[in-house]
Amino acid sequence: MSSALPLAGASLLQPIGVKALYGLTLHGNHLLAVDPFRGYLLRLDPKTEQVEVLNTSQAEAFYGATGVACWQDQLWFSCDHTVYTTTLSAMQPEPVLTLPYPADGIAVWENTLYVSCKKGGCIFVCDRTSGQRITQFPAPGIGVENLSVWGDYLWACDQTEQTVYCLDRATGELIVKMLTPFDTPTGIAVPPHTTPDSGTVWVAYANEEPYVRDDPNGEEPFVLTFRDRTLIHPLSYRWYKEANYCRTTGYLVEMTYVEEIDTLEDAQPLENVEWRIAFPTSTDRQRVKSVEPVGLPFTEVQQAGDRIACFRFDRIDPNQRHLFGWKALVEVYGIKYQLTP
Structure with missing residues (x-):
């Protein structure tokens, strides 16, 4: 069997110099993501694959960040138990809310902030300014989840179940779920006007891959070992309601x-x-x-x-x-x- 080629010319982004991509959000025609191991807030151009570090002087504040969301020029990110907010121009993070458990993923729609929490087993719905909790509903999966939102739909990707879920933003009711082509999805960004029936969403992944390391000066010149792998891939899907299944990237x-x-x-x-x-x-x-x-x-x-x-x-x-x-x-x-x- 030969290597598989993605259909429809889907592009796969592998940023240089990044250890792991977590959280994913759209800002205009660009994607924003965080690298929790290096403290980078990254801006990526899907067309040119160019990567820019936005927080060149504030990397310490982003160490350990796992979720990121953007509304206009305002940025939110989750780090440990706390969700912070800052403007993209000033980069002065201020806490919005603190949970009793780690805050994994976040999403923002208008005045509403959504926070996923694996240990709590739920998604918290809060006011984006005051951090006051409005309601909460059960998480659709069992693993660490990252979030994205557009219109009436809240989207979540589960690292353990290798699955993307589409939920009703108001009630948390599951609408459709779909399989990702790679394991450990760590971020999701939903383009405008995306619906559950069919479309394409951006999904980030972070894991390890085996490779053969060439060491000509060692006793064993070729050694099988592992290295970090992180990438962003467009997940295309179509929901066949009559047949009761959802098919993803071919x-x-x-x-x-x-x-x-x-x-x-x-x-x-x-x-x-x-x-x-x-x-x-x-x-x-x-x-x-x-x-x-x-x-x-x-x-x-x-x-x-x-x-x-x-x-x-x-x-x-x-x-x-x-x-x-x-x-x-x-x-x-x-x-x-x-x-x-």
Whole structure:
């Protein structure tokens, strides 16, 4: 199987010099995020992939920050148990509210501030200026969640469940949930006028990846180890209400299946051999685009509703060798069924 390519030319952003991206929010045509390990408040341009550090002199205040939200020129960010606010121009953070548990993610819509709290198991709804609590509703997932909001919908990404949830902003009622293509989503930003039916949202991820480290002066020149990986990826989705599932970002995968016939000693020749190999199946989460033969031609047949490649040999002698099979292009998507207990 070859490496998978994202469909529709979706761009993947991997900022240079950043250890981990947490929290994500839109500010005009740019994305804002925080790096809690370096204390960076970052502005990213999705078109050019340029990254700018906005808090060049106030990095200490952003150490440990995990959530960020923006409304006009005002910024909110969560750090430990406290939510702070500041203007983007002045960069003088002031506390808005303090929770008994760590504040994980935040979002702001008009005069309302939303704060997710894993240990509390809920999302707090507060006044954005005074920090006074208005109400609260249960968190949709079980892990650490980051938030984003637009219009009537509140969006949350869960690091443990690798899932994005769309909620009713007023009641917290779950509308739709969708699977992310990478694990540990740590931030989400929803473009204007996004609806639960279909669209694209920005999702940030922070985790580790294995790689081979080249050390020519060491005893072992090649060492398998791990390194930090953080990225931002546009998550495209479509909710199929009638079928009760939501399908997310697809990838074009090339699959190859090949059989080999080698020589055999003291074997009898075979006459009129028919060798059948099943094609990949088209399902809700994947669609077979094309299948072509490898090595020898085949005839496509149907068996119990499945597509089968049929290779026919008039005679196979013990001293013969053959390679034959198929190569398929398959669109593979993430899928999340909308099941309730």
